[in-house]
Amino acid sequence: MKSSQPSKKEIDAIKATAERTFKKDKRITIRLYDHDYKGIQKKAMEMGIPYQTLISGVIHRYIEGELTSK
Numbered sequence: 001m002k003s004s005q006p007s008k009k010e011i012d013a014i015k016a017t018a019e020r021t022f023k024k025d026k027r028i029t030i031r032l033y034d035h036d037y038k039g040i041q042k043k044a045m046e047m048g049i050p051y052q053t054l055i056s057g058v059i060h061r062y063i064e065g066e067l068t069s070k
Helices: 008-022 034-047 051-063
Strands: none
16 A cells, blocks of 8 residues: 545645534524523533533534434
């Protein structure tokens, strides 16, 4: 076996895919109960991340089937 370097075209395709993966292009507004909002802020602070990132991550994990009901 012999390894080879990816072509410039392949590198550009990989970079474009990575950029699309991390691009968040939709903004939403939601209403939460005050205790839920404070709970999310507290959890995010414990994790050392912004609360919006936590909310986005939870939604993503739910959509991907990684979160299920008890």
